[in-house]
Amino acid sequence: MTVTLNRPDKLNAFVAGMHGLLREAISRAEADASIRALLLTGAGRGFCAGQDLGERDMSNPNLDLGAGLDASYNPFVRRLRALPKPVVCAVNGIAAGAGANLALACDIVLAARSASFLQAFAKIALLPDCGGTYWLPRLAGTARAMGMALLAERVSAEDAERWGLIWKCVDDDALMDEAKKLAQSLAAGPTHAYGKIKQAIYASATNTLDAQLDLERDLQRELGQHGDYREGVAAFLGKRKPGFTGK
Ligand code: LHQ
Numbered sequence: 536m537t538v539t540l541n542r543p544d545k546l547n548a549f550v551a552g553m554h555g556l557l558r559e560a561i562s563r564a565e566a567d568a569s570i571r572a573l574l575l576t577g578a579g580r581g582f583c584a585g586q587d588l589g590e591r592d593m594s595n596p597n598l599d600l601g602a603g604l605d606a607s608y609n610p611f612v613r614r615l616r617a618l619p620k621p622v623v624c625a626v627n628g629i630a631a632g633a634g635a636n637l638a639l640a641c642d643i644v645l646a647a648r649s650a651s652f653l654q655a656f657a658k659i660a661l662l663p664d665c666g667g668t669y670w671l672p673r674l675a676g677t678a679r680a681m682g683m684a685l686l687a688e689r690v691s692a693e694d695a696e697r698w699g700l701i702w703k704c705v706d707d708d709a710l711m712d713e714a715k716k717l718a719q720s721l722a723a724g725p726t727h728a729y730g731k732i733k734q735a736i737y738a739s740a741t742n743t744l745d746a747q748l749d750l751e752r753d754l755q756r757e758l759g760q761h762g763d764y765r766e767g768v769a770a771f772l773g774k775r776k777p778g779f780t781g782k
Contacts, residue, residue, distance in 0.1 A: 536560070536563065536564055536567075536570045536572075536573050536574070537573075537574045537575075537576065537715075537718075538557070538560045538573065538574070538575050538576075539576050539577065539578050540553065540575075540576070540577040540578065540582070540583050540634075541577075541578040542578075543577075543578045543579025543580070543581070544579075545584065545587060546577075546579070546580070546581030546582075546583065546584035546628070546629060546631075546634075547577045547578065547579070547581055547582065547583040547584065547634070548583065548584040548585060548586065548587040548588070548634075549583070549585065549586050549587055549590075549608075549633060549634075550587045550590050551590065551607075554606075554607035554608075554611070557611055558607075558610075558611070561611065561614045561615065561618065564618060564620065565614070565618060568781075568782065570620065570722075571620055571721070571722040571723070571724075571726045571781050572620055572621045572622075572623065572718045572719070572721040572722040573615075573618065573620060573621070573622045573623070573718075574622075574623045574624075574625060574714055574715065574718040575622065575623070575624045575625070575637075575638075575641060576624070576625040576626075576627055576711070576714065577626075577627050577628065577634075579627075579628070580627075580628045580629075581627075581628040581629045581630075581631075581634075582626045582627050582628050582629060582630040582634055582638060582650065583630055583631070583633070583634025583635075583637060583638070584629065584631045584632065584634055584655075585631050585632020585633040585634045585635070585655060586603075586632060586633050588659070591603075600661070604664055604665075608633055608637075608664065608665050609665070611637075612636075612637070612640045612665050612666050615637075615640050615641065616640060616733075616737060618730075618733075619726075619727070619729070619730025619731075619733065619734070620726055620729060620730060621642050621643065621718075621721040621724075621729050621733070622641045622642045622643075623641065623642070623643045623644075623645065623714055623717055623718045623721065624637075624638045624641035624643070624644045624645070625645050625646075625647075625710055625711060625714035626638050626644060626645065626646035626647065626650045626652075626692070626701070627647050627650060627710060627711070628647065628649070628650050629650065629651055629653060629689075630646075630650065630651070630652050630653070631652075631653040631655045632653070632654070632655045632656055633664060633665045635652045635653060635654060635655075635667070636654075636663060636664065636665035636666050636667040636670065637665055638652070638701075639652075639666070639667070639670040639671075639674065639700060639701075640665065640666055640670070642733060643702045643717065643721075644700075644701035644702050645701070645702060645703050645704075645705055645710060645713060645714050645717070646692035646695060646696070646701050646703075646704050646705070646710075647692060647704075647705065647706070647707040647710040648692055648693065648704055648705065648706055648707055649692070649707050650692045650704075651689040651690060651691050651692060651695075652683075652689070652690045652692075652695050652700065653687065653688070653689045653690070654667060654671070654683045654684050654687055655687055656684070656687065657684060657685055657686075657687045658687045662684070663683075663684050667684070668680075668684070669740075670700075671683055671684065671700075673740055674698070674699050674700050675698040675699055675700050676698075679698055692704040723779065724779055724781070725761075725763040725764075725767065725777075725779040725781060726763075726779070726781025726782075727758070727761055727763060727781055727782070728758050728761070728763060728764075729781075731754040731757070731758055734750075734754065735747070735750055735751060735754055738750055762780065762782070763777075763779045763780065763781065766778060766779060766780075767779070
């Protein structure tokens with residue numbers, strides 16, 4: 536399933552209605568077994584410029600940005616990470632603020648060479664949200680995380696790849712083809728195993744080695760009972776392509 540953020544005149548900055556649509560999309564992706572990979576991208580020249588800064592009522596003395604995060608952004612980030620299917624992000628242009636961190640929440644991030652990542656928050660006296668303070672130090676190290684968050688400068692797609700923030704930077708005109716090919720190939724893969732791979736890799740951020748070894752054992756035990764494992768081994772031994780069902 537492809538989800539395209541589609542408010543290109545404002546670089547796909549988030550307004551309230553978009554959260555409802557994203558909720559519907561992720562609910563479908565969770566419930567529909569025929570959806571075996573998700574591709575997230577943006578329409579136009581930007582990927583997403585984060586929260587629409589014109590939307591909040593700045594005269595409201597009880598303005599509660601935390602409530603906004605609780606209601607919309609955070610549940611979406613949690614559901615993306617927990618989705619037991621691969622999520623590919625094709626960053627087609629600038630990814631700023633919550634838009635940058637939404638991209639980094641995805642499992643495999645491709646970015647167009649002309650795209651960039653901007654932790655814009657400090658420019659408006661906020662801190663990186665949507666998991667930014669979690670992903671940045673883990674992916675790029677504390678020094679780069681601090682630089683990105685405090686200086687709020689654009690990081691090119693090439694640097695993002697070099698720093699380990701994303702999987703790959705690709706030529707602009709190849710981005711969507713590559714992203715679709717990747718998502719299609721993942722959609723034909725061992726979906727159940729992919730879900731467990733996500734679970735294990737994301738759990739490692741907070742697990743000890745002992746806990747991680749135990750988790751790998753438990754998940755591997757379960758995967759060993761799955762038809763896709765049998766199919767993968769049979770295909771290898773038979774020198775043919777596997778036909779994974781993911782079921
Ligand atoms: C925008 C936006 C935008 C409205 C471009 N809003 N119109 C915050 C609060 C609450 C709870 C949850 O969490 C958050 C998280 C956040 O995301 S905070 C961070 C919000 N994002 C930003 O601070 C980024 C603001 N945008 C920019 O700095 C620039 O637009 C970037 C660097 C992204 C792109 O620059 P340019 O390529 O020069 O494009 P532009 O600035 O000309 O933007 C094009 C249009 O999009 C323009 O509208 P206009 O009608 O003048 O053509 C912008 O006003 C509009 N736009 N971002 N976030």
